[in-house]
Amino acid sequence: MDTPERNQISATLSKFEDSPVFNYINSLSPIKPVKSVPISQTFNSLSFSSPPSVFTSPHVSCLKESRFLRRHIPLGTSKPKISSEDVNKVHTIEEALADSKRARHNKGESQNTEKGISLGDASIEHIKFSVEPQQTLKYDTCGSPGYDEDNTLLELPGEAAAAGACKTDSVESEVHLQEMCQMEPKSEDPDCYWDSLIPDGSDMLIFNSPGEAEAFKGLMHKPLDPSIRLSDFMSVVPLSAVHNGRKMFIVDSVASGSEHEIGDHCSEPTITATDTDQTRENLADVVLVTSNYNENANDQLVSVTHRAIRRRCLDFEMANVQKKNSDDNSNAGSSTSESDERNVANEKQLLPAKLNGNFQRGILQGIGLHLNALAALKEYKGIQIENLSSGRQLSLPNSTSLQISTTQEQQHLSMVPVSSERELDSSDNGVQPTEDCSQPSVYMTGEDFNRNSPRKKKQVQRKMETPGETEGCKRCNCKKSKCLKLYCECFAAGVYCIEPCSCQDCFNKPVHEDTVLQTRKQIESRNPLAFAPKVIRSADSVPEIGDDPNKTPASARHKRGCNCKKSSCLKKYCECYQGGVGCSIGCRCEGCKNAFGRKDGSAPVGIETEQEETEASDKGVAEKASQKTEIQNTEEHLDSATVSTPLRLSRPLLPLPFSSKGKAPRSFVTTISGSALFGSQKLGKPNSLWPQSKHFQTVPDDEMPEILLGDTSPVTCIKTSSPNGKRISSPSCDLGSSPSRRGGRKLILQSIPSFPSLTPHP
DNA sequence: GAGTTTGAAACT
DNA sequence: CAGTTTCAAACTC
Numbered sequence: 001m002d003t004p005e006r007n008q009i010s011a012t013l014s015k016f017e018d019s020p021v022f023n024y025i026n027s028l029s030p031i032k033p034v035k036s037v038p039i040s041q042t043f044n045s046l047s048f049s050s051p052p053s054v055f056t057s058p059h060v061s062c063l064k065e066s067r068f069l070r071r072h073i074p075l076g077t078s079k080p081k082i083s084s085e086d087v088n089k090v091h092t093i094e095e096a097l098a099d100s101k102r103a104r105h106n107k108g109e110s111q112n113t114e115k116g117i118s119l120g121d122a123s124i125e126h127i128k129f130s131v132e133p134q135q136t137l138k139y140d141t142c143g144s145p146g147y148d149e150d151n152t153l154l155e156l157p158g159e160a161a162a163a164g165a166c167k168t169d170s171v172e173s174e175v176h177l178q179e180m181c182q183m184e185p186k187s188e189d190p191d192c193y194w195d196s197l198i199p200d201g202s203d204m205l206i207f208n209s210p211g212e213a214e215a216f217k218g219l220m221h222k223p224l225d226p227s228i229r230l231s232d233f234m235s236v237v238p239l240s241a242v243h244n245g246r247k248m249f250i251v252d253s254v255a256s257g258s259e260h261e262i263g264d265h266c267s268e269p270t271i272t273a274t275d276t277d278q279t280r281e282n283l284a285d286v287v288l289v290t291s292n293y294n295e296n297a298n299d300q301l302v303s304v305t306h307r308a309i310r311r312r313c314l315d316f317e318m319a320n321v322q323k324k325n326s327d328d329n330s331n332a333g334s335s336t337s338e339s340d341e342r343n344v345a346n347e348k349q350l351l352p353a354k355l356n357g358n359f360q361r362g363i364l365q366g367i368g369l370h371l372n373a374l375a376a377l378k379e380y381k382g383i384q385i386e387n388l389s390s391g392r393q394l395s396l397p398n399s400t401s402l403q404i405s406t407t408q409e410q411q412h413l414s415m416v417p418v419s420s421e422r423e424l425d426s427s428d429n430g431v432q433p434t435e436d437c438s439q440p441s442v443y444m445t446g447e448d449f450n451r452n453s454p455r456k457k458k459q460v461q462r463k464m465e466t467p468g469e470t471e472g473c474k475r476c477n478c479k480k481s482k483c484l485k486l487y488c489e490c491f492a493a494g495v496y497c498i499e500p501c502s503c504q505d506c507f508n509k510p511v512h513e514d515t516v517l518q519t520r521k522q523i524e525s526r527n528p529l530a531f532a533p534k535v536i537r538s539a540d541s542v543p544e545i546g547d548d549p550n551k552t553p554a555s556a557r558h559k560r561g562c563n564c565k566k567s568s569c570l571k572k573y574c575e576c577y578q579g580g581v582g583c584s585i586g587c588r589c590e591g592c593k594n595a596f597g598r599k600d601g602s603a604p605v606g607i608e609t610e611q612e613e614t615e616a617s618d619k620g621v622a623e624k625a626s627q628k629t630e631i632q633n634t635e636e637h638l639d640s641a642t643v644s645t646p647l648r649l650s651r652p653l654l655p656l657p658f659s660s661k662g663k664a665p666r667s668f669v670t671t672i673s674g675s676a677l678f679g680s681q682k683l684g685k686p687n688s689l690w691p692q693s694k695h696f697q698t699v700p701d702d703e704m705p706e707i708l709l710g711d712t713s714p715v716t717c718i719k720t721s722s723p724n725g726k727r728i729s730s731p732s733c734d735l736g737s738s739p740s741r742r743g744g745r746k747l748i749l750q751s752i753p754s755f756p757s758l759t760p761h762p
Numbered sequence: 763g764a765g766t767t768t769g770a771a772a773c774t
Numbered sequence: 775c776a777g778t779t780t781c782a783a784a785c786t787c
Contacts, residue, residue, distance in 0.1 A: 480781065486771055487781050523771095530771095563769065572784055573768045766786070773779070 475500040476508075483508035484519040486530060491516070494531055534559050535579035561586030569594035 476483060476490045476497060483506040486492045490501060490508055496516070497508045507515050523530045535558050558576040561584055567573040569583050569592045576583045582597015583589055592599040 476782080478782065481771095485781080487783085489783080492771095526772095560770095565769080567768065567784095571768080573770090575770075578784095764787085766784100768784075769781100770783095771779100771781075774777085 476503050477501070478503040478506065480504075482506060484516065486523065491520075492531065529559065532559060534575055535581050558584070558587070562589050563587070564589040564592070568592065569599075 476488045478488045478501075481487045481491075483491050483497050483501075483503050488497070488503070488508060490497045490503075496510055497503050497506045507519075509516075520531070558579055558581055560575075562569060562574045562576045564574045564587075567577075569577050569587075569589050572578040574583075574589070574594065576587060576589075577594050577596060580596055583592045583594045583599035584597075585599065587599045589599055
C-alpha cells in the first residue's frame with residue numbers, strides 16, 4: 001500500500017504535527033474557525049441530488065474544483081500513478097502520518113534534497129512540511145481578489161527558506177492530497193461529512209508550485225475515492241477556521257521568488273496548513289495558505305495571506321459529488337491554480353446540492369453550469385486582461401467548466417479542470433473565470449448576497465464584469481422571476497445570487513434553498529437538460545493539451561441551437577455566439593453570420609464581431625467547420641455508444657464525474673458538462689476568443705469527473721460506472737491518475753445526452 | 763442611466 | 775408542437 005511517496009507525505013505530515021510550527025499556529029489561533037457563513041451559500045443539493053437530473057451539476061463541481069484549484073503543475077510532473085493507486089487506497093490521515101513518520105526517517109534528507117532546499121535543521125523540518133504539502137495543495141489564491149484582502153490570517157514563523165522547497169516533488173504532494181482526499185469521513189452521512197469538511201464553506205486551495213497542482217491532479221485522478229474531494233479543500237476556509245486549535249500543517253513554504261509567478265502573491269511564500277487531527281473529518285480544515293516569504297525570512301514571520309475563496313457555485317445536485325469530486329475538482333482547479341488564478345472559485349455558491357444520503361457523489365446531478373461556462377467565456381475576454389489583479393481569479397471552482405489553462409499553464413494544466421468556463425478564464429494567467437468575479441462577493445459574507453443595493457451591485461458587477469467579469473460570476477438583474485427561472489442567469493447557472501446581483505425579490509439564495517431546489521427540480525422535470533451547459537464540445541474536439549487553446553473546437557456547439565432572426569448570430573443575443581461556438585444544423589437562425597461558424601457550415605466569416613473573437617473565429621471558425629463534422633461524428637459515436645438519450649447520459653454522468661473525482665463546481669461542471677456532454681466540446685470558446693478561459697475545459701480532464709473521463713471511451717466508463725455514476729470501480733474508467741483520465745471528461749460528455757443539435761451535422 | 767432590441771424561457 | 779407572452783440580457787443612445 002504505502003508507496004514511498006506516501007511515506008514521504010505521511011512523514012511530512014507527522015512532522016507537521018510535531019513541528020513547532022503547529023504549535024505556533026495553534027497558539028496564534030486567534031483565528032477561529034468560522035463556519036457559519038459559507039455554508040449558507042452552498043446549496044444543499046437536496047433535490048438536486050436528484051439523480052436524474054441530468055446535469056447534476058457537474059459544473060458545479062467542476063467549477064468549484066477547477067476554480068479553486070489551479071495547478072501550476074507541469075504536465076509531466078503529475079503523477080497519475082500515485083493518484084490512481086492512492087485513490088483506491090484510503091488512508092486515514094493517521095495512517096498516513098504514521099507512514100510519513102517512518103518515511104521521514106528514511107527520507108529525511110532526501111526530501112530536502114529533492115526540494116532543493118537547504119535549511120537549518122529546525123527550519124528544515126518546517127520546510128519539509130511546508131514544502132511537501134504545498135506541493136500537494138497549494139493553490140494560488142493570489143488571484144482571488146477579494147479573498148486575499150480579508151484573509152490574512154496567520155503569521156507564521158517562517159522557515160523561510162521554504163522557497164526552494166516549493167518545488168518539491170509533485171509526487172509527494174500528490175500523495176498528500178490524495179491521502180487527504182482518501183481520508184474518509186468518519187461519519188457516514190455524507191452530508192455531515194461535508195459539513196464537517198467545509199465549515200466555512202469557503203474552499204481554498206492554493207498551489208504555488210506546479211507540483212502541487214499536479215498533486216491535486218493526482219487526487220483528481222483518484223478514481224474511487226469519492227469521499228474526499230479536493231474541492232473541499234479547495235473551499236477556502238478561513239485560516240482561522242483552520243487554525244482553530246487544530247493542528248496545522250504547513251504544507252509548504254515557498255521561497256520568495258520561488259516559482260510562483262503569480263503576481264504579488266507569488267512573491268510570498270506559501271504555507272499550507274492542514275489539520276491533521278481531524279483530518280478526515282475536517283478536511284475542510286485543511287487550508288493552504290500561501291505566505292510570502294522574505295528571503296530574510298529569518299524573521300520568519302511570514303504573514304500568511306489567506307486567500308480564501310468561497311464557492312458560490314451551486315451544486316445543486318452535485319453537492320455530494322462536489323464534495324467528493326471537489327477533490328477532483330480541486331485538482332483540476334488546482335492545476336490551474338497556480339498562477340493566477342487563485343481560484344476563486346467561487347463565484348457563486350454552488351447551489352445546494354445536498355447530498356442525499358446516498359451520495360450522489362457518485363451522482364452528480366447537477367450539471368455544471370453552462371451558463372457559467374458561457375459566462376466564463378464571456379468573461380474570458382475580459383479575463384485575461386483582468387488577470388489576477390482583478391481579483392477574480394477564481395477560477396475555480398465552480399462550475400465545472402474547465403478552465404482551460406489559457407496560457408501555458410493551462411496547457412500544462414490541461415489537466416486542470418476548470419470549472420466551467422470560468423475556470424477557464426482563470427486558467428490563464430491569472431485570468432480568472434468569471435465566476436471568480438462573483439466570488440468576491442461571495443467572499444463578502446455569504447449572507448449577503450442580495451443585500452447590497454442593487455445598483456451598487458450592478459456597478460460592482462459591471463466593474464468586475466467588464467474585464468473579467470465574467471460570467472462566471474454571474475450577476476443577474478431579475479425583477480420578476482424571483483431568480484427562480486431560467487431567465488435568471490444565476491439560477492440557470494446553478495448558483496445563488498449574490499450581492500452583486502441587482503435582482504429583486506430574489507429567492508435564489510441559500511435561505512430559500514428548498515425553494516430553489518424545488519424549482520429546479522420542476523424545471524428539470526420539464527427539461528432534464530435545462531441546466532445543462534448550453535454549449536457542448538465534442539470529445540474529439542477537446543483540445544489536447546498540445547492543441548491550441550485558442551482554437552475553438554469546431555465541435556463545440558450549442559446544445560439546442562439558436563433561433564436568432566435579427567442579430568445574424570453576431571451578437572450576444574445569440575447563445576451560440578455568446579458561447580463562442582458556431583451555429584449548427586440544429587440552429588434555426590436566419591441570416592446566420594456567426595463568426596464562430598455558420599449554420600451552413602461555412603467557415604466563420606471575418607468576424608464582424610468586435611471582439612477578438614474574430615481571432616477565435618478565425619481559428620475557431622474555420623476549424624469549426626471542419627470540426628463540426630468531426631464533432632458530429634464524434635457526437636454520433638457518443639450518442640450511439642454512450643447514451644442515446646440525454647437522460648441516459650445525464651444520469652450516468654452525474655454519478656460518474658463527481659463520484660469519482662468530485663465534481664467541479666460549476667465551472668467545472670459546466671465546462672465539464674459541456675465538454676463532457678459532447679465530447680469535448682467544452683465550450684466553443686476555447687476558440688480563439690475566449691479560449692482559454694472558459695473553454696478550456698479542456699482542462700481538465702482532471703476536473704472532469706473521472707467517470708466522465710473515463711478514458712476516452714465514455715461508453716465503457718459509463719457502463720462500468722454504477723448507475724449512480726460512481727465510477728468507483730470501474731477500472732477502465734478510472735482515471736487513474738493518469739492524465740489520460742482527463743479524458744474522463746469526455747465521458748461526461750458522453751454521458752450527457754446528446755443534444756439534437758449537437759449531433760452530427762455534417 | 764434609461765430605453766430599446768433581442769431571443770430564450772415560459773406559457774397557452 | 776406551434777404560437778404567444780414574459781422576461782432579462784444585450785445593446786443603443
